[in-house]
Amino acid sequence: MNIKQNHSLKKYNTFNIEAKADYFVELSSEADVFSLINSDILKNNEILIIGGGCNILFVNDFKGLVVKVANKGIEKIKEDKENVYLRVAAGEDWDSFVKYCVNNNYYGAENLSLIPGCVGSCVVQNIGAYGVELKNVFYELTAYDIFSGDKTVFDKQKCEFGYRKSIFKNKTFSKYLIFSVVFKLSKKQNFVLDYGNIKQEIEKLSGSKLNVKILRDVVCKIRNSKLPDITQIGSAGSFFKNPFVSFDKFFEIKKKYPEIVAYKIKDNLYKLSAAWMVDKCGWKGKRFGDAGVYEKQALVIVNYGNATGKEIYNLSKEIQKSVFEKFNIQLQPEVIII
Numbered sequence: 236m237n238i239k240q241n242h243s244l245k246k247y248n249t250f251n252i253e254a255k256a257d258y259f260v261e262l263s264s265e266a267d268v269f270s271l272i273n274s275d276i277l278k279n280n281e282i283l284i285i286g287g288g289c290n291i292l293f294v295n296d297f298k299g300l301v302v303k304v305a306n307k308g309i310e311k312i313k314e315d316k317e318n319v320y321l322r323v324a325a326g327e328d329w330d331s332f333v334k335y336c337v338n339n340n341y342y343g344a345e346n347l348s349l350i351p352g353c354v355g356s357c358v359v360q361n362i363g364a365y366g367v368e369l370k371n372v373f374y375e376l377t378a379y380d381i382f383s384g385d386k387t388v389f390d391k392q393k394c395e396f397g398y399r400k401s402i403f404k405n406k407t408f409s410k411y412l413i414f415s416v417v418f419k420l421s422k423k424q425n426f427v428l429d430y431g432n433i434k435q436e437i438e439k440l441s442g443s444k445l446n447v448k449i450l451r452d453v454v455c456k457i458r459n460s461k462l463p464d465i466t467q468i469g470s471a472g473s474f475f476k477n478p479f480v481s482f483d484k485f486f487e488i489k490k491k492y493p494e495i496v497a498y499k500i501k502d503n504l505y506k507l508s509a510a511w512m513v514d515k516c517g518w519k520g521k522r523f524g525d526a527g528v529y530e531k532q533a534l535v536i537v538n539y540g541n542a543t544g545k546e547i548y549n550l551s552k553e554i555q556k557s558v559f560e561k562f563n564i565q566l567q568p569e570v571i572i573i
């Protein structure tokens with residue numbers, strides 16, 4: 236275990252923000268985790284655990300220790316007639332895992348193709364796309380309490396999954412280090428096709444019989460057409476969460492804007508498209524220096540080059556303000572602001 240001091244975080248966050256951590260360590264094995272747990276550095280420092288840094292905005296330097304989880308590996312631990320159970324290291328790249336499932340005809344994760352980040356953090360965020368959330372394929376995980384060293388297994392219920400959140404995002408932020416995750420994939424096809432423009436894209440492939448590889452390709456194609464390539468443009472994906480409102484609030488907006496994009500979740504609960512609201516406020520494609528709103532997706536704030544964390548943050552505040560003024564709705568960031 237090699238603890239570095241005054242370490243640049245620029246290559247550890249996909250916004251490409253220049254920020255420094257007082258201390259930085261990368262953990263690749265269980266032995267590294269134990270070395271950290273037994274070291275004095277935890278006693279006197281604030282801790283931030285990271286994976287790929289795809290959902291973090293550094294507004295300031297981090298006064299403490301950044302712990303990057305970088306263990307790797309995918310292992311089949313059991314299977315029965317219906318399902319296969321895979322243990323995946325928390326530092327494994329999420330999309331490499333999805334690709335592994337698709338190549339082996341293990342079903343359930345394909346709609347979550349191409350989401351950047353590591354497996355452990357994808358659990359923290361309960362990532363979702365095209366009608367599927369990570370919790371749909373989650374079985375259990377193993378985490379270490381980095382202060383006591385206790386090892387705990389969390390099943391689905393204990394994780395308290397919600398919309399882009401889990402117990403690890405709320406109550407236990409940087410207390411538990413997720414070390415490995417067990418996923419339960421199906422051996423039978425049961426595709427979710429009703430969300431976004433998946434069906435329309437599949438219809439264009441007339442003649443081909445749908446299979447999991449085709450579905451992954453379709454999801455990747457749609458995502459590539461809408462989202463920035465993070466190797467070229469800094470971003471953390473959707474900056475804000477979609478807000479949930481009552482029927483009355485939905486109806487009030489719909490009266491004024493009949494074209495509103497919203498989804499009925501249940502009676503008296505509607506999910507509004509934050510992207511539509513931000514777009515309606517005129518932000519799509521706006522640029523201020525190197526900070527801007529992506530021209531193809533209004534929910535994505537981007538760093539075109541050398542924007543600072545503060546510039547990105549200030550832009551997000553302006554967007555929040557204008558959405559509030561127009562719709563009387565307070566958007567909440569999905570991105571973790573440090």
Ligand SMILES: Cc1cc2nc3c(=O)[nH]c(=O)nc-3n(C[C@H](O)[C@H](O)[C@H](O)COP(=O)(O)OP(=O)(O)OC[C@H]3O[C@@H](n4cnc5c(N)ncnc54)[C@H](O)[C@@H]3O)c2cc1C
Nearest residue numbers: 286287288289290351352353355356357362363413471472
């Ligand atoms: C272009 C783009 C597109 C995106 N599209 C989507 C999308 O479609 N759907 C979606 O849901 N998200 C999306 N995201 C957001 C992002 O990919 C996810 O939130 C992903 O889970 C972040 O993974 P990460 O490893 O980079 O997490 P990080 O940003 O490194 O960390 C996220 C959180 O997890 C915690 N954490 C990280 N590792 C651990 C660990 N091992 N143990 C405990 N806590 C940990 C961190 O402290 C932090 O709170 C997108 C992002 C980008 C840049």
